[in-house]
Amino acid sequence: MPQTTNYILEDILKARRDTRHFTTELVPDEVLQRALQAGHLAPSVGLTDATRYFIIKSPEVKQEIKNLFWKYNQKAANQIQEEEQKKAYAALKLEAIVDAPLGLVVCYDRSVLNNFTIGTVASNDTLKFSAVCAVQNIWLSLTEQGYSMGWVSILDYYQFKKILGLPEEMEPLGYFCVGKPATDYDKQPMLQQQGWKQKSATPLVTEIDTCLKTSLATFGIPQPKSAQPESLTHKLQHIIDNKTKPLGALGELEVLAKQIGQVFNTTTPVLKKPHIIVFAADHGIAQHGVSAYSPEVTSQMVKNFVTGGAAINIFCKQHGLAITIVDAGVNYDFTPNLPIINQKMGRGTQSFLNGPAMTLDQVHTCLQKGAAVVNSIFQQGSNTIGFGEMGIGNTSAASVLMSLLGQVPIEQCIGKGTGVAEEKLLRKQQILQQAISNYSGEADIYEVMAYFGGFEILQMAGAMLEAYQNNMLILVDGFISSVAFLCAFKINPVVKQNAVFCHQSEEAGHQLLLSLLNAKPLLQLGMRLGEGTGCAVAFPLLQSAVAFLNEMASFETAGVSTRT
């Protein structure tokens, strides 16, 4: 006889609803305590116990959070193209922040990563997953007790943390509205009841019974091209020296003009369709509090690039530069209709504190993907390309790469990045020092890049190597871009022939790196922003160099006497 089972759990699972319509009835303390205890019973990776709860009853706090929701929801609404869908979206109630009697903020505390934590070595996201398990337990417990909850995730999490005064290491999953449900939405998800979307009838399951064999991708290392004919170098120098000016009087512009002529293999160079590529990615090391900003800022800034509000957008517009944004590995899934080239290698690298940031295979794929994007820009007729980046935590990756590839003590490679305070700087130093001492790998460049690299840094390196291959002028931005260049240079030093170092950043270590590379930057404006801004603001100097070379009169044409 089969045992009869009373499926109480199944009933609760079915009855659980994301609720946005509540009665005004208060939530008794016992109900909340029971629900939170249920959350506490949830599993957590390596028993980290990193989930934290904050309770909100204050109408003022609720109103502030509601304002945040409105701002972001407006953004969401603006992404909808179709009028009918826009109307249907506007009609949906997607939160009950002010109306629900109680607010709950569920967070995970990523400072637990500062100590060895079982199960986080493959992905720091397991901390977040653990907190989600707690959320589901709370949801089910509230349902069992006749209450419910609504998950609000449409928020600017950076501002959200600021408003609530949450410490930097505390990462909220969202705002949860808690109360007594005023409806059961006809026993189905509200979005289904409202005709927005139909839930699939059954779970989508696929069996995988074979393994694909992976092979290490290879990256074609650029070969040095046949040496520039001596005659071109002499011709360029002769033209420059015979312009109507004292010998060498245009200083660095003369060096630049000669270099541009050599790169384009002509005495009459033209800067064609100049372009800036901004590579963006996240870094596992950022979870250890090495930056002044939280990791979410990477994706937020990428959205800012797309809407044209960042510094690089303004300078590109000012100087007529095209801009391409590449998602090399941001910890966020951008909507596909955005003008972002998707070259995602993952949702950020792994933290390199206790293990490698990526695999060797990923290093090679990064180099190839970086090359591919440059190649497509080259095919569109560009011969001048600047390299910028965005990635919270990337000064840490760059500092270690510089230290190991440039054989410089790490202290000389560490700077304040986005502006970390003294105390944090010390912490950054300790973490990076610890990461280096944990590294037992080879001094091999590919091993070092795999262990400490960033997806955007390595895609940039591959992109620079490809730009060399296509006889393009390579504009190197600040510290991170220069470290990407260092990687490219270590793979093949010929790449330097095409490189113009646009700006020496404020980041300590950049000056040292440029001197290691024997490179002279065009500008030194105290900038430390990245994004390719140094390339964009230096661009008019390239135009001046080309202009004087092509247009300035020579002693012969102007009938001016040369120096006696």
Ligand SMILES: Cc1cc2nc3c(=O)[nH]c(=O)nc-3n(C[C@H](O)[C@H](O)[C@H](O)COP(=O)(O)O)c2cc1C
């Ligand atoms: C991670 C997560 C974030 C969510 N964010 C929101 C939100 O911001 N606003 C909202 O109305 N619903 C939000 N929801 C609720 C879902 O839309 C809802 O769970 C789904 O439609 C299924 O409905 P049900 O929970 O009633 O089965 C979220 C749910 C999850 C799991």
